[in-house]
Amino acid sequence: MFFMETQFMKAYTIKEVSKKIGVPSGTLRQWEKDLNGLLVIPRSKQGVRFFTDTEIELLGKIKEMREKNLSKEMIRHLMQIHLDGRGEEDAAPLPASPPAVTRSLEANPVNDMELFMEALDSYKESFLADIRAEIRNGIRKEVLEEVKKEISRGSVHTVKTISDSIYKTAEGTKSQLKSLSHKIEQVSEDTSETFGAFSEEVARASEGTSEQIRQLTARVSDSSEAASEEFKTMIHYISKSAEITNHEITSLIDTLNKDRDAYLHAMNEEREQYRVDIKQREDIFQDFVVGFRQAAAAEEKAKKGWKFWK
Known part of the structure; x- marks a missing residue:
């Protein structure tokens, strides 16, 4: 002590x-x-x-x-x-x-000098500790706040984009199914009406030939094939839309991962830069203390006519 x-x-x-x-x-x-x-x-x-x-x-x-x-x-x-x-x-x-x-x-100037040097060392330790704590706390708070903000913004943007995409796809699919159902009903009604008309003609024309019956059958078959082909086209279009939607979702997830990696990389670079700054400040302060000690020793050595007693 x-x-x-x-x-x-x-x-x-x-x-x-x-x-x-x-x-x-x-x-x-x-x-x-x-x-x-x-x-x-x-x-x-x-x-x-x-x-x-x-x-x-x-x-x-x-x-x-x-x-x-x-x-x-x-x-x-x-x-x-x-x-x-x-x-x-x-x-x-x-x-x-x-x-x-x-x-x-x-x-007693000797004790005075020793007391001053002791106080200077104490101030140095306290000063460096305060600087480290302040910088560490400041960095931690700023980085955490920025990361939270960026992740929050990215998450909200991603969820909103995916929700919009799913909503648009669902609306498009719903509209397509509605249109397809309407067309199928229309084709069925047309086919029924055509078949009914032909049946009435057959009924009225009791002397019809087998050739006319084959023509009627061919027309009915053509109408059914057309309806079937249109139905296949609609199903293919819906499947293709689903593939495009999946591709968009995958692309959004990749973009979010890249943004996260970029944030982490930037955060590591900033933290490393803060460490370098702290080290430079410590070196500068250490040089100041060493220079002060040397100056004090030189001044004390110059006073040859003095005699100090503890």
């Missing part, structure tokens, strides 16, 4: 306090913003947060209130009452602690 110790108090980094009370560093920073004016975290000359036992005790009380699901406004109100009731002498214990520790920092 890294801390500074003087004759007055101990000072802890935000990372150490986070482990000590079991609260993430980002949450501690957010509490400081939400309770501005009531929760005062002291800082070094470089602006690095450090915590004493007083701040840690107060953070523990805030954690207990948060675990009881108290609102931010209620926590501010209770803290204000607590601070007001301590009297003028103890009204602001938090701001009173920074000068003592700050004087210790000024008197």
Whole structure:
């Protein structure tokens, strides 16, 4: 555990306090913003947060209130009452602690530098973790939303197209069957009327010859063959329409599969690009930290007349 110790108090980094009370560093920073004016975290000359036992005790009380699901406004109100009731002498214990520790920092520049480097490493880890989480969550949400939208649009389009095609085919088939039935009825009626007329002629012409009877039979046969041929033509047309409909449905399914593969491929490419961007950002930040360390080491080496004691 890294801390500074003087004759007055101990000072802890935000990372150490986070482990000590079991609260993430980002949450501690957010509490400081939400309770501005009531929760005062002291800082070094470089602006690095450090915590004493007083701040840690107060953070523990805030954690207990948060675990009881108290609102931010209620926590501010209770803290204000607590601070007001301590009297003028103890009204602001938090701001009173920074000068003592700050004087210790000024008197011991080596610890000051180590504290700053420790805080910088902690900030780096927290910063990178926040970036990763934000990018990961953002990518996941955007990709899922886009995929859902595209699949929804594609499914609706496919179902609508297939439904329209089936409806049109059914309507066409229904119309064709109706027309075919009408024609068959018409042919049957014509055949019956013709046969009846011929029968009447035969009945009236009792002296008809067998040749006339053969002609009548031939006419009736021709009419039946014509009706049969027309019926076959209609059946062939209906079968062909069904084949075309099946081909359209197969084509629609293939198109949907290709679109899905394209979406998945695009999603994988975007995810890979995000990984590359994250890696580049990490490398840039690492170079920044290394450069800063080198600059700090060079500056410390240049001060030959100084003598540091821990």
